[in-house]
Amino acid sequence: MIQTLPHSTLLQYVYNELPPERQREVEEALQHDPDLASTCADLLLAQRALDGVRREPRPETSEAILRYSRTFLARS
Amino acid sequence: MDLLQPSDSALISLYLAGQESAFAILLERHRSRAYTTILLIVRDEDVADDLLQDTFIKAIHTLKSGRYNEEGKFAPWICRIAHNLAIDSFRRGKRTPHLRLDDNERLANTLTVADDGPDDVLAREETHTRLRALIQELPAAQKEVLLMRHYGDMSFQEIADATGVSINTALGRMRYALINLRKKMTAHSLHHYDSNLTPFDPAPVCIQRIAS
Numbered sequence: 570m571i572q573t574l575p576h577s578t579l580l581q582y583v584y585n586e587l588p589p590e591r592q593r594e595v596e597e598a599l600q601h602d603p604d605l606a607s608t609c610a611d612l613l614l615a616q617r618a619l620d621g622v623r624r625e626p627r628p629e630t631s632e633a634i635l636r637y638s639r640t641f642l643a644r645s
Numbered sequence: 646m647d648l649l650q651p652s653d654s655a656l657i658s659l660y661l662a663g664q665e666s667a668f669a670i671l672l673e674r675h676r677s678r679a680y681t682t683i684l685l686i687v688r689d690e691d692v693a694d695d696l697l698q699d700t701f702i703k704a705i706h707t708l709k710s711g712r713y714n715e716e717g718k719f720a721p722w723i724c725r726i727a728h729n730l731a732i733d734s735f736r737r738g739k740r741t742p743h744l745r746l747d748d749n750e751r752l753a754n755t756l757t758v759a760d761d762g763p764d765d766v767l768a769r770e771e772t773h774t775r776l777r778a779l780i781q782e783l784p785a786a787q788k789e790v791l792l793m794r795h796y797g798d799m800s801f802q803e804i805a806d807a808t809g810v811s812i813n814t815a816l817g818r819m820r821y822a823l824i825n826l827r828k829k830m831t832a833h834s835l836h837h838y839d840s841n842l843t844p845f846d847p848a849p850v851c852i853q854r855i856a857s
Contacts, residue, residue: 577816580823586800615823618830619795622773622780626680630694631672634701638668641705 574598574605583612653719657708672701675720679727682796685780685788686731696734700727724797725807779829787822790815 574595581587582595599606651659651670659667679700684693703726707713713722780788789808793799801819805812 576820577813580816580820581801584794584801611827612823615827616795618776618826619791621769622685622776623677623681623796624684625677626694626697630697631676634672634698634705635665635669637698637702638705639665641709 574602576608579605579609579612583609583616657713657719661708668705671719675723676701678720678796678798679724682724682727682792683731685777685792685796686728687735688781692734693731696727696730699730703730720798721800721803724793724799728793728797775833776826776830779826779833782829783822783825787818787825790818791822791826794819 578587578591578595582592587595599609651667653671653674656667656671660671676697680693680697683696683700684690687693687696700723704713704723780791783791786808790804793804793807794801799807801815802812805815808815810818
């Protein structure tokens with residue numbers, strides 16, 4: 570089946586960049602286009618994987634930043 | 646907007662009014678994205694921690710001197726600072742990129758799923774380590790857009806403006822970045838991250854997009 574929406578629109582959709590009326594258009598298309606839905610699922614899986622890669626700095630780093638901020642306030 | 650969660654703009658106003666706790670919330674809210682952006686560029690945890698400090702120190706100076714003018718878009722702003730500092734650092738090449746993969750203490754600090762066994766946690770961390778390596782293999786332009794959009798929270802239009810390309814080019818690069826990553830993950834059998842998902846069923850499709 571020919572996809573009813575360009576991939577670029579789908580990409581903006583999964584990254585929540587479309588206005589509400591365009592979002593509804595995409596959601597309507599997803600219900601009737603299995604290929605588009607499959608592509609969307611792939612994008613969401615990639616997003617999920619990328620979320621898992623996120624890392625936190627060492628606690629001491631955050632503490633040092635907050636300490637600097639407090640010192641800066643005290644100086645100013 | 647969640648009414649229980651103050652906006653970044655509100656937190657900045659409170660911070661400038663002397664509420665130090667508001668800055669602590671801003672830091673907690675944005676440090677992970679900024680740190681991940683930096684780490685995926687410099688590939689050295691010590692350098693990334695140093696650059697995260699530099700990033701927020703720069704932000705503190707800008708905020709307190711009254712030069713901040715991002716109209717509430719704190720996330721893209723802080724991540725742009727992080728991205729630029731990381732690129733500068735990487736180009737200077739003062740340190741050899743080196744990921745410490747065996748830092749158990751560090752790993753323990755990143756655990757967020759309490760009911761997973763140690764084997765699950767280690768397998769997931771190994772998957773994430775390999776995925777980070779796959780991200781490094783992306784063409785530079787694709788990697789740049791991916792970092793800016795996914796971790797930097799910049800819109801595709803903001804990325805287009807920042808990199809001097811059209812929005813369609815930015816979208817195309819992101820699309821190929823994700824396609825390439827999915828291919829590489831499949832080729833390397835990185836499936837641990839989606840082990841809770843059932844095989845794809847076209848209908849109905851449950852959409853869970855990331856928050857903007």
